[in-house]
Amino acid sequence: MKLTKADITTRQAFSERMLEYGAIDKNFVVFEADIGYSTYSHLFGDAYPERYFNMGIAESNTMAAAAGMAADGRTVIACSYGVFISLRAVEAIRTFICYPNLNVKFLSSHGGLTPAVDGVTHQATEDIGIMTTLPNMKVFAPADTESAKKIFDVAIKTTGPVFIRLMRDPLFDIYSKEDTFEIAGSKTIREGKDLTVVTYGDIVFQALEAADELKKDNISIEIIDMYSIKPFDKKNLLNSISKTEALLVAEDHQKRNGLGYELSNFCLKNKPVLFDNLGLNDTFAESGNYYKIIDKYGISKKHIFNKVKELIYKKGGK
Amino acid sequence: MNNKFQNFEERVQYLKEKAKEVRTNIIDMIFTAHSGHPGGALSAADIMTALYFDILKIDPNNPRWPDRDRFILSKGHACPVWYSCLAMRGYFPMKELKTLRKFESILQGHPDMRKTPGIDMTTGSLGQGLSLGVGMALEGKLVKKNYHVYVVLGDGEINEGQVWEAAASASKYKLDNLTAIVDKNNLQMDGFTEKVMPMDPIDKKFEAFNWQVMTINGHKMKEILIALEEVKKIKGKPVCIIANTIKGKGVSFMENIRKWHGKAPNQQEYEMAIKEIQGGNNEIN
Numbered sequence: 383m384k385l386t387k388a389d390i391t392t393r394q395a396f397s398e399r400m401l402e403y404g405a406i407d408k409n410f411v412v413f414e415a416d417i418g419y420s421t422y423s424h425l426f427g428d429a430y431p432e433r434y435f436n437m438g439i440a441e442s443n444t445m446a447a448a449a450g451m452a453a454d455g456r457t458v459i460a461c462s463y464g465v466f467i468s469l470r471a472v473e474a475i476r477t478f479i480c481y482p483n484l485n486v487k488f489l490s491s492h493g494g495l496t497p498a499v500d501g502v503t504h505q506a507t508e509d510i511g512i513m514t515t516l517p518n519m520k521v522f523a524p525a526d527t528e529s530a531k532k533i534f535d536v537a538i539k540t541t542g543p544v545f546i547r548l549m550r551d552p553l554f555d556i557y558s559k560e561d562t563f564e565i566a567g568s569k570t571i572r573e574g575k576d577l578t579v580v581t582y583g584d585i586v587f588q589a590l591e592a593a594d595e596l597k598k599d600n601i602s603i604e605i606i607d608m609y610s611i612k613p614f615d616k617k618n619l620l621n622s623i624s625k626t627e628a629l630l631v632a633e634d635h636q637k638r639n640g641l642g643y644e645l646s647n648f649c650l651k652n653k654p655v656l657f658d659n660l661g662l663n664d665t666f667a668e669s670g671n672y673y674k675i676i677d678k679y680g681i682s683k684k685h686i687f688n689k690v691k692e693l694i695y696k697k698g699g700k
Numbered sequence: 701m702n703n704k705f706q707n708f709e710e711r712v713q714y715l716k717e718k719a720k721e722v723r724t725n726i727i728d729m730i731f732t733a734h735s736g737h738p739g740g741a742l743s744a745a746d747i748m749t750a751l752y753f754d755i756l757k758i759d760p761n762n763p764r765w766p767d768r769d770r771f772i773l774s775k776g777h778a779c780p781v782w783y784s785c786l787a788m789r790g791y792f793p794m795k796e797l798k799t800l801r802k803f804e805s806i807l808q809g810h811p812d813m814r815k816t817p818g819i820d821m822t823t824g825s826l827g828q829g830l831s832l833g834v835g836m837a838l839e840g841k842l843v844k845k846n847y848h849v850y851v852v853l854g855d856g857e858i859n860e861g862q863v864w865e866a867a868a869s870a871s872k873y874k875l876d877n878l879t880a881i882v883d884k885n886n887l888q889m890d891g892f893t894e895k896v897m898p899m900d901p902i903d904k905k906f907e908a909f910n911w912q913v914m915t916i917n918g919h920k921m922k923e924i925l926i927a928l929e930e931v932k933k934i935k936g937k938p939v940c941i942i943a944n945t946i947k948g949k950g951v952s953f954m955e956n957i958r959k960w961h962g963k964a965p966n967q968q969e970y971e972m973a974i975k976e977i978q979g980g981n982n983e984i985n
Contacts, residue, residue, distance in 0.1 A: 411842070435838060435873075443831045443865035450835020451842075453813070453821055454766065477825050478832060482813050 385554040385587065388527045393491040393548040395527035397422030399534040400459060400489070404430050410457040410538065413437060415444040421461040421491045441471040448486050449478035457538060461489040463497075464506025464547060468513055475543070480516045483542045493523065493547035494634030495679070496584055498672035506547075507662055511639025513545040514612040520565065521612040523547040525586035528557040529609055540565055547583060551672060554587045556607070568615035570622065574602035577628040577656075577690055577697075580619065580645060582608045585632050585681060592686035601694055611641055619645065620653055628656040628693050632686050634676065637661035656697055660685055711754065712921045718788070719749040719921070723950045723977045725784035725797055731970040733801040735809075739960040741781040743885040743918070743945040744773075744852055750924045751850060752785035760790040763817045769847050770820045770836045774829020775854035775883065776810040777962070783807050783816070791818035827860025829853060830880055834870050837878035837938075848932065849878045856888025859897045867909040870938040878938045879931045880906075883918060885947035889961050906940040918943025950977050 388395075400412070404426055411433045418424035418436060427434035435451075437444040441462050448458040462471070467490045479486045490509065497504040513521050520540055524530040530548060537544040556571060563569075571586070572593050581589045589605045596603055604622050608614055623629050629649060631642035642659030649655055660681050667679050676682045705711040722745050730736035752758075756769045773782045780800060787794045792806060799805035806815050810824025821832050833851040840847050857863065870878050882902060890896050899905070903913045912934050916923040924943070931939045947961070948954030951973040965973055 432842070437869050438865075438872075440862075440865035440869070442828075442862045443834070443869060446828050446831030446862070447835035447838065447866070447869065450821065450832035450837075451839045453832070453836060454764070454839065456839060473825060474828060474831070478822060478828060482822050 385556065385590065388552045388555050390527055391549060391552050392524050392527055392530035393420070393489070393550070394422045395530040396489060396534050396546065396548055397425050399531040401425040401429055403534065403538065404433070407538065410459060411435065411451065413444050413448045413458055413460040415439060415441045415462045415466070417462060421489055423461040423489065441466045442474050445471040445474040445486070446478055449474065449484055452479070452484040452486050453482070455485065457485040457487070459487045459489055461491070463492040463504060464490040464509040465492065465504055467545070468506060468509035472512055476516050479543050480518045483518045485542065487537045487544045488546060489548065490545055491548045492550045494549070494584060495667055495675050496550040496634070496672060498675045499669055501669035502666045505667055507634070507636050507667070508639070509545075509547060510611060510633070510635045510641060514644065515639070518542050519612065520544045521547070522609055523582040523611055524609055525583055525607050526553050526556045528555065528559070528561065529563055532561070532563045533609065536563055536565055549584055553584055556586060563609060565610055566613040566615055567610050568618045569607040569609065570604060570618060571607050572603065572605040574604035574626070576602050576626060576694055577630060578604045578606060578622040578626045579630045579632060579686065579690070580606045580608050580641065581632045582611060582641065583634055585634050588676070588681070588683040589632060589686055591683040592690065595683070595687050596690055601690065603690055608641060614641070614644070616648065619648070623649065623653055623655045628697055630658050630660070630686070630689055630693060632660040632681060634681055635661050637663055656693055658689055658693055660689060712925065715749055715753055715921050715925070718753045719746050720977055721788060722749050722781060722784045724974060725787070726780045727951065727965065727970060727973045727977065729780045729783065729797050729800045730964045732798050734964050735801050736780055736964055737777040737962045738780070738951070738954060738965070739887065739947040740775055740778040740854060740883065740885065742949045742951060742954065743947045744775070744778050744781050744883045745950065746919050746921060747852060747881055747883065747924055747943055748781045748785050750921060750928060752789055754925065755928045756850070757847065758789070760818065763791060767845055767847055770833070770849040772821045772829045772833050772836070772849070772851045773811060773823055774851050775826065775857055776823035778854070779811045782811060782819070786816070786818040789818070792816070826854070826857035827862045830863050830866035830870070833878055833880070834866050834873070834875065837870070837875040838873060840877050841873070841875070847877065850881065851879070852881045852883055854888070855882055855884040855886065855893055855899065855902065856896070858882065858899055858902065864905070864909070867906060867911065871910040874936050875938045876935050880938065880940045882940065882942045883945050884942055885945045887947040887956065887958060887961065891958055903942055910937055912937050912939045913942065914939065915942045915944065918945035919949055952976060
């Protein structure tokens with residue numbers, strides 16, 4: 383299966399949908415922290431200047447002001463990079479948005495290692511762990527532009543705080559216009575019988591590439607795009623691992639407190655199966671070409687391929 | 701609320717009496733809870749009384765009335781003063797005050813907008829209230845409502861850099877519907893503000909952010925009222941009222957003493973405090 387790289391990034395796709403949606407829903411407003419030309423929130427700001435608030439390079443103030451604006455029910459989309467939303471501004475988000483369960487949605491760009499050339503300061507590799515830990519917070523990570531646009535609609539219709547992890551660089555087109563997305567949903571994008579790979583965001587493509595290679599060795603893996611990370615699709619996961627009896631979680635995030643930790647906990651309680659996970663192994667990455675970085679730090683298709691082989695061997699298979 | 705008085709003097713007198721009740725409740729609540737922050741609650745008591753018994757356009761029967769003035773106690777630990785005002789205005793029964801900080805109480809250790817009627821915004825983590833107020837004031841401008849947003853800050857919490865991020869943004873958006881009142885009692889948890897982290901001149905700092913600044917005696921009811929009336933006339937910029945106060949004001953043995961930041965009185969101290977507040981000391985304000 384040959385996939386094509388999208389013309390635009392998921393951050394741009396999400397913001398383009400935000401602009402379109404601005405005409406459908408005239409009530410929501412957008413807060414930006416001086417990276418509007420990077421998050422593409424400026425598209426909305428240019429069209430609706432009275433509904434766009436650029437608070438400057440001050441992420442904590444941006445999020446707390448968003449909370450104040452949302453206090454009586456207004457929906458606010460607050461934009462920044464994942465590393466700043468999940469770390470610098472997290473207390474304002476926890477105490478003043480999650481605790482009162484206010485309708486603030488976070489357009490979180492530059493997720494994972496996609497800001498590879500920018501280096502560690504801009505790579506958001508702890509965001510999923512931090513955000514999923516906050517009560518009331520829901521977390522999404524679209525794998526392509528089509529799902530990014532549709533997940534905008536899901537997020538804005540979902541009550542309470544929602545974090546949407548978007549990417550710096552273009553991803554590959556996976557979904558078509560017919561695909562639908564929902565909270566606690568997932569997509570089985572490749573059916574298989576030997577092992578289940580759960581992934582999300584940019585790593586979905588890596589898993590698909592690995593699957594093609596594994597097929598040559600007569601190994602069939604099932605790939606689930608867990609785009610709704612919190613809450614996640616327990617039913618689809620259970621069905622899949624009941625069939626394959628083996629699970630590999632691969633993610634562009636720290637292994638610790640990522641989706642892998644969450645799902646291993648779930649499996650241990652509900653359906654213990656052969657398990658492993660790929661992600662940053664308690665380390666920071668570095669600057670450089672994205673593909674070289676994910677390969678060096680153990681998240682690329684090569685690592686998925688090798689880990690699947692290892693698990694299949696343990697399973698007593700091929 | 702102020703129409704029922706013959707003259708300004710009567711209005712002031714009424715508020716002075718209310719402030720005594722507020723102070724009595726503060727001491728009573730903290731004594732009953734065996735925990736809480738009397739010093740900063742007492743220093744803000746006169747400002748809060750003026751707001752809740754005179755200035756604020758609110759409806760206790762309709763706490764979420766869309767046109768109401770908003771209030772945020774940024775120094776959330778001083779919430780016994782807020783709870784006292786809210787109970788006295790009828791947002792919830794007075795007997796609830798006895799449940800402060802207790803298991804399953806509507807009166808949490810720090811203010812909670814989901815549990816307490818009349819609390820417009822959750823607070824407690826310092827240095828955040830002004831940002832929250834900026835958001836509320838922006839909302840007021842967006843929906844073209846005339847409500848005003850008041851934020852009471854401590855002079856210790858302005859150590860937090862976010863306060864100044866908020867100051868800049870309020871100025872950018874010309875939020876003349878936002879008023880910050882700094883309860884300048886010169887003490888923070890670890891000691892005198894000038895020793896822990898000097899922030900003076902606070903007035904010049906707010907002025908530098910293009911705020912209109914007034915400085916008043918935060919225990920003189922007349923001065924408080926005049927300033928709060930004046931605030932509404934200022935257009936095109938946010939206003940900061942620096943209220944010079946005394947931490948623990950009204951209970952002599954608590955005044956200006958660091959340890960009364962977050963300590964409950966024992967039985968003997970409680971009785972002394974109540975007696976002092978109620979003891980006809982009309983000069984308290």
